[in-house]
Amino acid sequence: MTEAAGRPPALSVADLIVAEGPEGAERILIAGLTVSVAAGEIVAVRADDAASAQALVQVLDGRRRAQYGALAAGTGGRPRRVAPVRPASVTVVRAGQAPPTGAGPRPVVVVDATASDTGAVATDVARTAAREGSGVLLVTTDADTAAEADRVVHLNRPPAAPARAPEQALFSTAALTAAAIGSLTSAGVGEERAALVAGVLVDADVRGHFSHGVGLLPMYLDRVERGGIDPAAEPEWICEDAPVAVLDARGGFGQVAAGRAAEHCARRAAATGLAAVAVRGNNHVGMLAAYREHFVRHGVVGLILNISGPSVAAPGAGRPTLGNDAVCMVVPRGEGRPLVVDFATGSVASGKIRHAAHRGEPVPATWLVDRRGRPTTDPGELDRGGAVPVFGGHKGLGVAVITEVLAGILAGGTVSPLVHKQRAEPERSMDCSQLFLALSPAAFGDPPVDELLDVLSGAVTAGYPQGAPRVHLPEQQEELAEAAALDSGIPVPLTVVERLGWTADRTPAASGGTR
Incomplete structure (x- = not known):
């Protein structure tokens, strides 16, 4: 079956956001779900994890409050902020149960198929409700169960990854510094001053903080010109x-x-x-x-x-x-x-978001909110009025x-x-x-600064009964990045290389060489 074209939605959910955990350290369970279902239609909401699927069921069942979002249930229903109150027209059915009988078809049936081994039963319940004229939202983590629906909406699915690794050029520290100095001096910056600016930018790249590296040069040069x-x-x-x-x-x-x-x-x-x-x-x-x-x-x-x-x-x-x-x-x-x-x-340096944009990559939903305050994985939202929490x-x-x-x-x-x-x-x-x-x-x-720092770092390490992770103290991530830069070179997105007019082969970083 195809989407029920022309029919008013029996249920509409807009921009639903659900989180858990203490303020400032929340885990996003649902990051901006928008879905609608018409009478007689089955729409599957497929989640990648049970916690997110269960959170959606709990919100629709009136057992959980959403942080953001609106819901309209029943034809002609008015959208309202999602609160822990289930609309009378929405019936939540667990797989293995049957919808209530005796009062005619329910306008909206939410089938909870989040438990394991409930796919076939859930599909039967959904089909029965749809035949009776209900709009059915089938919430599941199982791909085969979701495939039985008329439409599938993926919960929290990030943008598709690029078909291949973003193209980059690899530079040695000396070569990258020389290239940056050359771009600056070509714009009229004195040699000594150009070397100072380039050194700061390249140092960030060497330490793995590409958000503050030579990727800033095109903007710097534009600001010099303007x-x-x-x-x-x-x-x-x-x-x-x-x-x-x-x-x-x-x-x-x-x-x-x-x-x-x-x-x-x-x-x-x-x-x-x-x-x-x-x-x-x-x-x-x-x-x-x-x-x-x-x-x-x-x-x-x-x-x-x-x-x-x-x-x-x-x-x-x-x-x-x-x-x-x-x-x-x-x-x-x-x-x-x-x-x-x-x-x-x-929560993250703004430049890290722009570096992801240079590479054509999404960002974690915890890094950025759009103009309406909704978590987003699109790094372009930063320059469209979005904000870093x-x-x-x-x-x-x-x-x-x-x-x-x-x-x-x-x-x-x-x-x-x-x-x-x-x-x-x-x-x-x-x-x-x-x-x-x-x-x-x-x-x-x-x-005794050194001795007391050792005590401090030892106390942090001792807090991991199974052994501390490789990076558990400041400077450890930077030390690893510096070793990688020395061994393999410093990656620079070709979008930046081309804007600066540098010469570089079009080779992905994984197979490129240092220059």
């Missing part, structure tokens, strides 16, 4: 010798002012015990961890906070009204790698507010809602701000 970045701007110290120094970036490349601020802050803290540098009037600075070597070289603990333009939604909100701000801590060790903790206040619910919002006060209000006399978005306004400086803080362990009596 006036949002002044490539020749020279940062100016408003106050340099006080305990709190203030640096005006004057709308230049963000990396230039950030590098000077980090070096000044670390050097002064090594001499005086404590230092702070505020940077205002700046542009995008890249990955905050890129400035770690200044603190490591001077042996001081560093803390960097950054605010950016609005792209993050508050808990439960849909509109992007806050910046995807960033926090980074650097702790030098006597031996080995420093401890680096670098994260955004959104703040991490950790209201606690994450608290971290964001702390960052706004320190790096925004104090350091820059601004807050993220006033920062210009670099993609939406390429002709204007972002006018964002950063705060660099540094503390010398010597000023605190030289505590």
Whole structure:
């Protein structure tokens, strides 16, 4: 049978979202289901897991509240927000049961086929109800059961994966750095400044954070051409010798002012015990961890906070009204790698979503909401008014507010809602701000930093009775990424390579070589 064309729907479900778990750490069970069924029609909703299927049945049975969505039951029914009340016209039947008799056909029958080994029974129940004129929604996890319906709607099915791996070129670190410098100098950026900007971008790629790597170069160059970045701007110290120094970036490349601020802050803290540098009037600075070597070289603990333009939604909100701000801590060790903790206040850095768009890949539904506040896997929604949810619910919002006060209000006399978005306004400086803080362990009596960090990491590891996963502490993921970059090269999507006019063979990363 085909879809019941021309008949009004007996049941319509629109944009249904169901989640479970604590606020800020929810698990999405149903991510935006829209389905309708007409009288005499069987529509199967096929889920990939029993929990999602059961959540749908519970909502339609009035036993569970949905976070978002509307439902209209019965011909002419008015859509209403889904609440834990089952419409009188909806009858939920478990496989093995029969619909109630004696009152004529029910307008809508929901057949619960989520239990194992109920497919044949559920199909018989569904067919009987449809013959009697009911619209039937068959909820199942079984492909064969679903295939017996007139139509199948897949629950939470992400967009189809590309037929083959996204095409990429592989570069060695030196080759990628040289290519980035070449693009910048061709746009009129001085050699030394180009090397600084390229170094920060390539460092992010080497560490596996492609969202902050050379994929940003096309946007940077567009902003140079249109006036949002002044490539020749020279940062100016408003106050340099006080305990709190203030640096005006004057709308230049963000990396230039950030590098000077980090070096000044670390050097002064090594001499005086404590230092702070505020940077205002700046542009995008890249990955905050890129400035770690200044603190490591001077042996001081560093803390960097950054605010950016609005792209993050508050808990439960849909509109992007806050910046995807960033926090980074650097702790030098006597031996080995420093401890680096670098994260955004959104559930994910916005650039990671755009990197997925470059590769033609969907994103997890927990990364992004669309303009109506619904979880989405389409990375393009970010630039169509979507938003990144703040991490950790209201606690994450608290971290964001702390960052706004320190790096925004104090350091820059601004807050993220006033920062210009670099993609939406390429002709204007972002006018964002950063705060660099540094503390010398010597000023605190030289505590045994390395020994206590070992105790801390040991405590984390001990929390896994079956053994800790390969990545369970900060810097471990980056260490693996650096090893992979050294061994196999750094992948750059060909969409980026082509936009920059670089020469590269059209080979998937899996079979390409370093350049």
